[in-house]
Amino acid sequence: MTDAGAPGATGTQGHGNLPPLSLHVPEPKFRPGDTVDYSHIKVPPAGAQPRPDESCAASETHPLCLDLVRVLDDENRAVGPWNPKLDAETLRRMLRMMALTRAFDDRMYRGQRQGKTSFYMKCTGEEATSIAPAMALAHDDMVFPSYRQQGILITRGYPLVEMINQIYSNRADKLKGRQLPIMYSAPEHAFFTISGNLATQYPQAVGWAMASAIKGDTRIAATWIGEGSTAEGDFHSAMTFAAVYNAPVIFNVVNNQWAISSFSGFAGAERTTFAARAIGYGIAGLRVDGNDPLAVYAATQWAANRARANAGPTLIEHFTYRAEGHSTSDDPTQYRSAQEREEWPLGDPVTRLLRHLIALGEWSEEQHAAMDRELVDLVKAATREAEKNGVLGHGLHHPFHTMFEDVFEELPWHLREQSEQAIRERRIKWPEWSDESWRENGR
Amino acid sequence: MSEPMIEEAPVSLSEAPTRRLNMIEAINDALDLMMERDPDVVVMGEDVGYFGGVFRATAGLQKKYGKTRVFDTPISECGIIGVAVGMGAYGLRPVPEIQFADYIYPGLDQLVSEAARLRYRSAGGFIAPLTVRSPFGGGIFGGQTHSQSPEALFTHVAGIKTVVPSTPHDAKGLLIAAIEDNDPVIFFEPKRIYNGPFNGYYDKPVEPWSRHPDSAVPEGYYSIPLGKARIVRPGEAVTVLAYGTMVHVAEAVLREKGVDAEIIDLRTLVPLDIDTIEQSVRKTGKCLIVHEATRTSGFGAELSALVQERCFYHLEAPIERVTGFDTPYPHSLEWAYFPGPVRTHRLRNLRGQRRGDRYSPDHRSPRPENHHYPPAHPLCARPGIMLAGSA
DSSP: OOOTTSTTOOOOOOSTTOOOOOOOOOOOSOOTTOOOOOTTSOOOOTTOSOOOOTTSOGGGGHHHHHSOBOOBOTTSOBOSTTOOOOOHHHHHHHHHHHHHHHHHHHHHHHHHHTTSSSOOOOOTTOTHHHHHHHHHSOTTSEEEOOTTOHHHHHHTTOOHHHHHHHHHTOTTOTTTTOSOTTOOOBGGGTBOOOOSSTTTHHHHHHHHHHHHHHTTOOOOEEEEEETGGGGSHHHHHHHHHHHHHTOOEEEEEEEOSEETTEEGGGGTTTTSOSTTHHHHHTOEEEEEETTOHHHHHHHHHHHHHHHHTTOOOEEEEEEOOOOSOSSTTOOGGGTSOTHHHHHOTTOOHHHHHHHHHHHTTSOOHHHHHHHHHHHHHHHHHHHHHHHTTOOTTSSOOSOGGGGGTTSSSSOOHHHHHHHHHHHHHHHHHOTTOOHHHHHHHOO | OOSOOGGGOSSOGGGSOEEEOOHHHHHHHHHHHHHHHOTTEEEEETTOSSSOOTTSTTTTHHHHHOTTTEEEOOSOHHHHHHHHHHHHHHTOEEEEEOSOGGGOGGGHHIIIIIITTHHHHTTTSSOOOOEEEEEEOOSSSOGGGSSOOOHHHHHTSTTOEEEOOOSHHHHHHHHHHHHHOSSOEEEEEEGGGSSSOOOSOTTSOOOOGGGSGGGEEESSOOOOOTTOOEEEEOOSSEEEEEOTHHHHHHHHHHHHHTOOEEEEEOOEEETTOHHHHHHHHHHHSOEEEEEEEESTTSHHHHHHHHHHHHHGGGOSSOOEEEEEOSSOOOSTTHHHHSOSHHHHTTOGGGTTOOTTOOOOOTTSOOOOTTOOSSOOOHHHHSTTTTTTTOO
């Protein structure tokens, strides 16, 4: 029996006539089958947002944290002070990278369904949030991505074949089959190794930026996180350290409304924007239309200039929508209305840039269709090339002993012993087995 | 590590000029020396900058090397370690301090999921050459959150090296080796022996380091390779495995009892110097493990398992462990908890009994009359095994 007066006891008696307290558990507006009405999302007109000086006080950006920086208007023109005024060649390259990323995602998703790999994650609808920043940053600015910024690698010219090798965990995989698919690592492309543990890259990016400042370098760091992961303690630590040391870092929060099945309300979105959090730390904040590649580019450029001038870090919230499931292991029809994607008020980033280029007279539907076909072939060719090195579960992996390497710089005795043990265990089933024979015939 | 051991260095360190230093001074000396030698070494942590650290380990460094190389941090262990990982990825060699090992837990995700795995998951593309210094251990009336010994949390993690010095001489040499090492190292400093080699006799005045031979610290650079134990005292009757404060406790207790024990200071827990341990236990036939940390799943369990697996036919008695109890570290009952002289005096392995004596730990209920010991396992029933060393 519980004593109702004891500490920790549950009970309902209140004090005097105070109303009973109630717990608020957020609930998304729409569930499967619901009609979607996005009228509560305020979409301000493009070009209406002021562009403060890059060296302004962080507090001056507060209005922008509650607004939405937009460049592309309803007539597909680039307008206002945030217009980065990119030339047609750059715009076409941006469009191509976005279309290529989408084609890559589609192909890899199919590859997972065909059993060529165990897992995949698309970034459909969010292409602008990785490709535009990758183009606005210098090629050697270090990026600390989450798992949904494959667009950065593609934009930086990382070979598609290498990406697919990693996804297939085959014998050419540069990560030697150790990592879950899509957890890329590309030091020579200034792309930090992706971790499964959410938000850990945030303080790491700050540390990298601090190191760059300690050494009097000119490179800056940029990092990405989903809105759901802003709830992690690492987010707070990173923001605090960046503010304290005025670290040259750009924090990107990709607010795609969903963290697997949890809507952004579970990260605190019902009370304020994610950009507004920056202000409490004394960091500049910008909230941008994440489906407007020009707005994303301009915001990144603004933040990069600010960081490079030792004016401090910036947090950019990219307001966007996760058009697909969380991963190949997820079925979004179980928790959200299928209509959401169609009704999303900020549209599709690829379509918006395409229409902008057409409006400029620098692109056509025919050219776009031809490019799409070309990109599909490009991805297909890369896939075929990668498949020569094997697909998951069909042999052709890295040599067996590599499993024990790189835990430490040198192999300590206990790992050497375990490596030998593993070989003995394998020979129980395949007495003739050796690393070499296995490399050739796949076991 | 392929570097020669310090004892085999071409220039004998015994000829090098030395100074008498306590452990804090030796650590400060190592940091100073490494910051001087390598411009990529940076020191960071709570109160380590202007103030010089709550234990004075970083005293004077900020003044000498400037604020961008020795700096105070916000109170965020997650931030300290996370930022250090990022600095390591850039190419620096950070030496973050966690003020007490008891407060390392907020940084655990960054250590376990990131620092330890960076090299592995990036196939060598990125490394985390950090050395996390942290005062640890009890015996100072530190209560629950200033006394813990969480080494087993780290020895269980693939990709992290764990080091615990027990003398000023070793503290300097091991810290230099840890900072030079390209793997992440947890460097636990037993704060009970910062000022003197505490031997467990809490009711007697503690000797200062200046009277101990291992406080003679060579000037200049030297390193002690990680993964090499130190035989504190050679002996024949029993092998004692210890590290940190417990090295001195074991030494004092065994001297008092007149046991001819071989005391091994492990110095590095991962990678462990298994050869030195094996050789010793094969010689003595008995093994006693001493650590301050709680017993269950403590590092002693790993040591015990390794000795059992590798020295089984040479063992004449069960391996014994003297450890902290499986409770949070208490304040008022510190000396009932601490595995010091009070806790060790009844141990069978320490009684200097003849080789081959049977084991009957007195903390267990008596054996039933019909119980055969050793148990009738086919392996144990083989002649020559039961009888090993019973002459």
